[in-house]
Amino acid sequence: MAFINLKDKLIQAKIVYYGPGKCGKTTNLEYVYNKCRTQINSKMVTIKTQGDRTLFFDFFPFDIGKIEGYDVKIQLYTVPGQVKYNSTRRLVLKGVDGIVFVADSAENRRNANVASINNLQENLTLYKKNIFEIPLVLQYNKRDLAKQGIPVLNISTLEKDLNKDLRVPSFEASAVEGDNVIMTLKKIISVTMASLEKELK
Amino acid sequence: MHLALDGEQLDKIYDTLKSTLIDIGVETAMLLDTAGNVITTVDDGVDRHDIYSLAALAAANFSAMRSMVKIAGEEEFSLLFHKGQKENIYLSSVSDDFLLFIIFNNDMTLGLLRLKVAKVIGDLIGILVVDSSQ
Ligand SMILES: Nc1nc2c(ncn2[C@@H]2O[C@H](COP(=O)(O)OP(=O)(O)O)[C@@H](O)[C@H]2O)c(=O)[nH]1
Ligand SMILES: [Mg+2]
Numbered sequence: 001m002a003f004i005n006l007k008d009k010l011i012q013a014k015i016v017y018y019g020p021g022k023c024g025k026t027t028n029l030e031y032v033y034n035k036c037r038t039q040i041n042s043k044m045v046t047i048k049t050q051g052d053r054t055l056f057f058d059f060f061p062f063d064i065g066k067i068e069g070y071d072v073k074i075q076l077y078t079v080p081g082q083v084k085y086n087s088t089r090r091l092v093l094k095g096v097d098g099i100v101f102v103a104d105s106a107e108n109r110r111n112a113n114v115a116s117i118n119n120l121q122e123n124l125t126l127y128k129k130n131i132f133e134i135p136l137v138l139q140y141n142k143r144d145l146a147k148q149g150i151p152v153l154n155i156s157t158l159e160k161d162l163n164k165d166l167r168v169p170s171f172e173a174s175a176v177e178g179d180n181v182i183m184t185l186k187k188i189i190s191v192t193m194a195s196l197e198k199e200l201k
Numbered sequence: 202m203h204l205a206l207d208g209e210q211l212d213k214i215y216d217t218l219k220s221t222l223i224d225i226g227v228e229t230a231m232l233l234d235t236a237g238n239v240i241t242t243v244d245d246g247v248d249r250h251d252i253y254s255l256a257a258l259a260a261a262n263f264s265a266m267r268s269m270v271k272i273a274g275e276e277e278f279s280l281l282f283h284k285g286q287k288e289n290i291y292l293s294s295v296s297d298d299f300l301l302f303i304i305f306n307n308d309m310t311l312g313l314l315r316l317k318v319a320k321v322i323g324d325l326i327g328i329l330v331v332d333s334s335q
Contacts, residue, residue: 001298003238007208012238045254047261056261059237061253075237075257091264095236199203 001095002196004070011067013196014075014095015188018120019102020112021053021081024141027175028102029058029078032185035178039063054080057092067193074189081116090123098135098192100184102175103158105142107151114161131166135191138163138170139184144177204234204298210328211241217324218243221317222303228288229304232295232325235260240299250304259292259302282311293318295325 002013017025026046033044040060047056058078065072079089101120103113121131138158146152153161155172163170169187173180206214218230223243229250231242237260242252263281270278283290291303291314301322305314 001234001236001238002203003234003236003240004203004205005211005240006205007211014236014238042251042253045257056265057257059254059257073253075253077257087268088265091261091268094260094264095234095238196203200205 002097004200009070011070011072011196012061012075013072013097013192014077015098015100015185015192016092016096017076017078017100017102018089018093018116019081019141020104020109020116021083023081023102023104023109023113023116024175025078025081025102026054026058028100028139028141028181028184029060029076031175031178031181032062032076033060035182036062039065053082054078055085056080056088064189068197072193074192083115083119086119086123089119090126093123093127096124096127096129096134097196098137098188100137100139100188101162102139102141103162105140105152105158106145107153110153110157110161113158117162135188135195136166136168137184137188137191138166138168139173139180140170141173141175143172143179144174204238206240213328214241214325215243217321217328221321221324225313225317226309227303227305227314227317229302230321231256231259231302233260233300233302234298235264235300237261255302259300263292263294263300291318293322295322296329299325299329301325 004011017028019025039062042060045059049055062074062076064074077092079092124131140158171180171184175181214232222230223245229244232240233256237257239252239256266281267278279294281292287306289305293301295301
């Protein structure tokens with residue numbers, strides 16, 4: 001549920017990074033936070049365990065400037081990816097306007113990716129939202145692993161597993177190296193804003 | 202699926218937060234939605250807090266507490282309160298979609314605050330309900 005302030009011409013929308021544990025959601029946000037400091041007037045909030053795993057979420061608000069005369073603030077969140085944290089993961093999805101699904105390209109994470117996207121679909125239905133309708137972008141992260149000789153899933157395999165029915169935009173990325181991190185974010189912002197505009201008309 | 206509020210509604214929200222809470226000594230009062238968006242915030246002139254972070258944490262904390270309360274078998278949950286050394290936090294549900302977040306110091310009694318909060322929540326429901334009936 002985006003909030004539109006008609007008086008001061010402000011829009012706030014919520015974008016959530018979703019995906020299996022350790023796929024690189026937090027790394028995506030950290031990269032954006034460090035690269036785009038001028039557009040972020042807050043500290044990054046993280047609620048994590050002693051062992052640096054996301055327990056609840058990471059968060060910061062991101063000012064993307066004016067769209068159609070409105071100042072737009074994007075609230076960026078990650079969820080905890082670990083299976084056992086489903087109850088908190090659900091809470092973060094409340095009022096979500098757009099989703100980046102981050103998949104792990106490592107070959108041994110194939111099943112985890114599929115389980116996580118199924119879990120996303122299920123959790124969205126709790127809020128009466130449909131994975132086929134909500135603004136969604138896929139990111140195939142950790143493409144750099146191939147350089148280290150670690151077996152990675154082919155893009156065609158990832159597309160078949162995750163995007164066969166959804167048919168949403170997808171990006172190959174490396175969050176540690178910053179490859180396509182900003183592109184992914186730009187895409188989800190534009191898809192989310194387009195959907196918002198459509199609903200406003 | 203989106204919430205749009207016009208100038209008249211936002212002015213009314215501001216006025217009730219200001220006159221009922223800030224003018225009696227509350228430091229920060231904020232209306233937010235349960236997704237963590239900031240609707241309106243008013244402070245006593247001292248801008249101390251990162252309100253967007255506060256809103257994200259307040260919404261998350263409230264919904265986590267509500268889930269716990271449900272698991273414990275309770276139906277009703279409407280309030281979180283932190284009593285600090287100097288600063289106190291009061292987080293109350295307004296309706297299913299909105300929360301009221303307040304920071305106040307020990308110059309104010311909790312009894313007085315509760316009375317004022319009850320009035321503000323009544324006002325806010327009046328203002329926000331108009332919207333959903335449109
Ligand atoms: N090789 C490689 N490692 C990554 C990449 N993105 C994240 N990681 C690593 O994967 C681990 C988990 O990342 P994190 O962002 O905490 O995952 P999250 O659980 O999805 O938030 C960390 O050790 C990261 O450094 C990437 O693009 N390539
Ligand atoms: Mg994380």
